[in-house]
Amino acid sequence: MVSSVTENFYDVVENVAREAYVMSLKDIPPDVRKALSAAIGAEREERAVQIMRTMLDAAELGDTGMIVCQDTGIPIYWLRIGTARYVDGSRVGAAIEEGVRRATLETPFRSSIVHPVSRLNRQDSTGEGIPVIHFDFAAGADYLDLLMMPKGSGSENWSFLKMLLPADGEPGIRRFILECVVAAGGKACPPLVVGVGLGGSSDQCVALAKQATARPVGQRHPDAKVAAFEMDMLARINQLGIGPQGLGGDTTALDVHVERAWTHNSMNPVAVNMQCWRGERRAARIHYSDLGVDWSYSW
Amino acid sequence: MVIRLTTPLSEEAVRELSAGDQVTISGTVWGLRDATLIYWHDGGHDFPADLSGGVLLHTQPNARKDGERWVPVCVGTTTSQRMDRFTRPLLERLGIRAILGKGGMSADTAAAMAEHGCVYLAVIGGAASLETLQIEEIEEVYWEHLLPECLWRFRVRDLGPLFVAIDAHGRNLHEDIASRSREHLARLIAG
Numbered sequence: 001m002v003s004s005v006t007e008n009f010y011d012v013v014e015n016v017a018r019e020a021y022v023m024s025l026k027d028i029p030p031d032v033r034k035a036l037s038a039a040i041g042a043e044r045e046e047r048a049v050q051i052m053r054t055m056l057d058a059a060e061l062g063d064t065g066m067i068v069c070q071d072t073g074i075p076i077y078w079l080r081i082g083t084a085r086y087v088d089g090s091r092v093g094a095a096i097e098e099g100v101r102r103a104t105l106e107t108p109f110r111s112s113i114v115h116p117v118s119r120l121n122r123q124d125s126t127g128e129g130i131p132v133i134h135f136d137f138a139a140g141a142d143y144l145d146l147l148m149m150p151k152g153s154g155s156e157n158w159s160f161l162k163m164l165l166p167a168d169g170e171p172g173i174r175r176f177i178l179e180c181v182v183a184a185g186g187k188a189c190p191p192l193v194v195g196v197g198l199g200g201s202s203d204q205c206v207a208l209a210k211q212a213t214a215r216p217v218g219q220r221h222p223d224a225k226v227a228a229f230e231m232d233m234l235a236r237i238n239q240l241g242i243g244p245q246g247l248g249g250d251t252t253a254l255d256v257h258v259e260r261a262w263t264h265n266s267m268n269p270v271a272v273n274m275q276c277w278r279g280e281r282r283a284a285r286i287h288y289s290d291l292g293v294d295w296s297y298s299w
Numbered sequence: 300m301v302i303r304l305t306t307p308l309s310e311e312a313v314r315e316l317s318a319g320d321q322v323t324i325s326g327t328v329w330g331l332r333d334a335t336l337i338y339w340h341d342g343g344h345d346f347p348a349d350l351s352g353g354v355l356l357h358t359q360p361n362a363r364k365d366g367e368r369w370v371p372v373c374v375g376t377t378t379s380q381r382m383d384r385f386t387r388p389l390l391e392r393l394g395i396r397a398i399l400g401k402g403g404m405s406a407d408t409a410a411a412m413a414e415h416g417c418v419y420l421a422v423i424g425g426a427a428s429l430e431t432l433q434i435e436e437i438e439e440v441y442w443e444h445l446l447p448e449c450l451w452r453f454r455v456r457d458l459g460p461l462f463v464a465i466d467a468h469g470r471n472l473h474e475d476i477a478s479r480s481r482e483h484l485a486r487l488i489a490g
Contacts, residue, residue: 047319047462051423054460058426066428070361070375109372110361110447119334123446154378154402154424175488182484185477187378187402189424236487240480245423246403247462248476278425 004086005288010095012291013144016284017099020148021075022107024282025067028059029297031216032254032279039191039251048249052191055244055277069278072109073150075100075131078211080299082141085288092144093133100124100131112153134207145299147283149214155192155276158184161206164268173198173270174233180272181237181253186246189276191254193217194237197271200261205269212257213275216298221258230256244277254279303457307352308396310416316463318470322420323459327438328399330358330451332377336385338445346450347441351393356422357382357400359447362437369437374453375427378402379419390415399461403473409465419465421473433458 033056040052062068077096081087104111104125111125125131138145160180164172177196184192197208220227233256243249254277263269285294304312306326316322329350338344360374379400386408389395396417398404401424412419422430434453441450464472 050460054423054426054429058423058429061428061432066431067361067373068428069425070358070373070427071377072361107372108361108363110359112359112447121446152425157378171488178484178487182477182480185403185480186421186473187380189401239487240483242476242480245401245421246473246476247421247464248472276425 002084002086006291008291009087009286009288010091012286012293013092013146014095014099014102016146016286016293017077017096017148018103020146020282020284021100021103021150024148024150024280025069025072025109026062026065027282028062028068028278029216029281031218031297032277033059035217035254036191036277039254043250045243045249047247048243048251051244051247052251059278067109069152070110071152071154072104072112072125073152074113074156075125076149076151076210077131078134078136078147078149078214080136080138080141080145082138082143082288084140084142087144089135096131096133097126101126142289143285143287145283145285147214147281147299149281152276155188155274158188158274159206160272161202162270163202164270166266166268168268172268174236176270177233177272178236178240181242182240184274185242188274190242190246191244191251191277193275193279194233194253194256195273195275196233196256196258197269197273198258198260199263199269201263202269204261205271206273208259208261209271209273212259213273214281214298215257217255217279226258226260230258301459306354308354310396313396313416313418314467316418316466317468318463318466318472320463321459322461322463323457324354324397324399324420324461325456325458326354326454328354328356328453328455328458330356330360330374330453332357332359332448333381334445334448335442335450336382338442340385340388348439348450348452350395352396353393354397355389355395355399356453357398358451360451361447369440371431371434371437373427374431374434376401376422376424376430378424379404383408387411390417399458403471403477404465406471406474409469409471409474412465413467413469416467418463418467420461421464422461430458
């Protein structure tokens with residue numbers, strides 16, 4: 001029988017959930033800024049350069065404590081609960097919901113969350129099923145890892161799933177990804193991080209695509225073949241000419257990330273999820289032993 | 300060169316602009332979006348203020364109420380495509396001269412803008428921190444029950460950079476670029 005985390009643990013989770021939400025809105029990750037700077041150097045279209053410079057200026061204002069984008073999004077949390085101690089998952093969920101509520105009311109920022117039919121807004125960024133919380137476990141770990149992504153509608157409205165046929169193979173996958181990027185055009189706030197889910201069941205595939213967008217820009221998939229596919233897709237996407245904000249240029253995407261799972265032998269599912277140019281996310285590790293928190297931008 | 304525009308905008312001034320021009324706007328800008336326009340158009344409610352000849356911004360801001368006054372926290376721009384179906388009626392009934400948004404608008408909107416003398420100005424989406432500093436004041440908020448999708452009256456100074464993405468002569472920059480990207484598709488899918 002493992003020992004339990006201390007009572008204070010749940011308060012720390014609440015505070016971290018709150019802080020992670022607020023920080024993700026203000027602090028644009030360093031890998032994203034580096035990628036934007038590199039894109040400015042390589043871009044041939046003058047207007048595109050000016051747009052990306054303005055984006056970096058807006059990110060710098062975030063460093064002064066301003067929220068960078070007005071869309072504070074759907075709050076999404078990914079958790080890996082270390083199993084070295086007993087943790088009450090339902091209390092973790094409740095603590096995160098309270099953290100979301102406090103972030104919204106105490107900052108304050110707008111609540112974008114509404115009932116799907118009546119459109120009622122509780123004004124605290126919560127509702128049935130919101131915040132979105134993905135629970136997973138880390139065998140034997142003496143800590144909890146949390147990743148927060150606020151997802152704005154501009155990019156999330158351009159989410160795609162297609163159950164391709166096995167015979168469609170890799171060319172079919174390539175076609176679908178490119179068609180999705182063209183359909184999103186300037187509306188998903190490019191330059192994008194294009195997240196791709198390959199395989200799994202339909203729901204799993206969509207979640208993989210979303211998870212793929214959380215990987216730092218420039219970090220490749222550990223499998224060399226997948227990594228090569230990511231690089232190849234990035235080069236193709238950046239020949240579409242859509243450019244920053246859909247106003248033309250060489251920089252339509254900052255990166256393409258693929259996550260995969262095995263699938264059924266008569267299925268070939270592909271999902272695409274777009275992350276806008278800000279790549280907002282924040283990660284934290286809460287140690288069970290001393291309730292110390294290590295902050296980072298990915299897990 | 301940056302063209303500095305001040306509200307109210309005349310039809311003549313708007314018709315002089317060409318797709319690709321860079322502009323800034325100073326003066327009065329009205330903020331609204333989905334729920335505001337659904338309430339107006341589908342709900343049949345007249346706007347509680349005179350928007351005729353005005354400039355619109357697709358937004359639902361973050362703002363906090365300080366006593367009776369609203370103070371901007373973060374004011375940015377939303378995707379305009381969702382507002383396409385309301386745009387022709389807005390131009391026909393209210394003679395709107397400029398709409399600020401992001402991501403582009405439809406061919407029908409471009410046609411209506413050419414007919415009525417209006418331009419679509421692209422804001423850099425997601426750079427709301429910068430945009431917020433260009434808002435001098437939230438002068439009035441109407442329809443607070445739609446919060447945060449109220450009707451907001453902003454006083455702005457040198458709001459921009461803005462790019463003329465649809466001019467009053469039927470040119471649609473986003474659509475031109477999108478159609479070129481569709482032409483590249485077949486080549487990029489192959490091999």
